[in-house]
Structures are given as structure tokens and as C-alpha cells.
Amino acid sequence: MSNWDSIYEEKGVFQIEISERAKKAVAFFLEKGLTTILDLGCGTGRHTRYLVENGFNVYSCDSSSEAVTIAKDNIPGAQFDTCEMISLPYNDVFFDAVLCNHVIQHGMLSDIEKTISDIYRVLREGGYLFLITVSTNHHKALTGREIEPNTRINTDAFDGHIPHHFFSELEIKQLFAHFEILHLEHFEGPSELDPSTWSAAWELYAIKK
Secondary structure: OOHHHHHHHHHOOOOOOOOHHHHHHHHHHHHOOOOEEEEEOOOOOHHHHHHHHOOOEEEEEEOOHHHHHHHHHHOOOEEEEEOOOOOOOOOOOOEEEEEEEOOOOOOOHHHHHHHHHHHHHHEEEEEEEEEEEEEOOOHHHHOOEEEEOOEEEOOOOOOOOOOEEOEOHHHHHHHOOOEEEEEEEEEEEEOOOOOOOEEEEEEEEEEEO
């Protein structure tokens, strides 16, 4: 059982509202005429549902079988898979775009590098990546214990027992060097999970060269 299974067993569906930035990404996908989308780290499917409602051919995956079961029972019209993000169960050059919202930071840097490589593999040439991930300015980056540079465990969060990596601008640019970065923005504001706390994150739009 993954760490996330116990979280979803305890909390059930705890994220419902669509991220406003994800809504803009979906509008971007529509503008570009894309059809087949991967919701990577879908949780219980809040963005999957929105993608389906907007007419996309949607594949969704998460490491938590509990979350995938909840999503599958409540959202018709998408294909769901349980998998680790370092090894996606999809063919090469299969997707027009990948949506990955606050997911990639959950792990050690070596796993994050593998995940980025697999995202690149499953995207078609000219395919798009929309990604949001936490930055080194996030308040949680000062909590817990550092286990490698910019990676901390036991942070001040409900999922703090899972390693979290916090990204600098230079690191983002280095990790996504095989992509063409179209847009990279740092933003701060209330956390999606807990609006009473402050979040700092990166928004990335990139294209597979």
C-alpha cells in the first residue's frame, strides 16, 4: 500500500475545486486543438472530470489505488491506471499533452528525474506539458528534515511524511532542458489544500522539441 492510500482512506475526496491555473491550461489545450491528455497524479479526479467535460480523450493515473478507485467510481469517460510516476504504463509519443498539478515534488530528486524523462517519452513531438510544483520559497521548505539538497521529509503538512522536493528556478530550467520552456512563472498565494496557509510554486508550460 502506498503512503497515499492511507491518506485517501482517511480523507476520501479532499480536493474538489478545479485549480484556476489548471482551467487556463485546459483552455490552452483547447486553443491548440489537442485531443489526448494525461492527468498525471490525478488523485480523486478533480481535473480529470474537467478535462472530460471539455471533450478530451483523457487518461488519468495515480500511485494510490484508493484514489483511483474513488475517481473511477465517480467519473465516467476516462481511463484510469494505478502506477508510479517514474514508470508510466503508456506507449511512447502517445499524448498530446500532460497535465501535472502539484505532483512531481513528491519524491527524491533521482525519482523526479526519471518522472520527467518518462513524461518526455510519452509525449508526442510537439506535445505540451503543463506543470505546477513547489518552490524553494515555500514555507514548508523551512520545516522538517533535509535528506538531500532541497528535499525534506516530515514537513509541516498532512502529507509531510512523504519526501518533498522544493525547486529553484535554475533547477527547473536544468531538469527541463530537453523541453522548450514556453512560460515559467513563480507565484505565491493561499494554498489549494489549506487556504489558511501560504504557498509558493512554479507554473511551467513546455513543449517537447
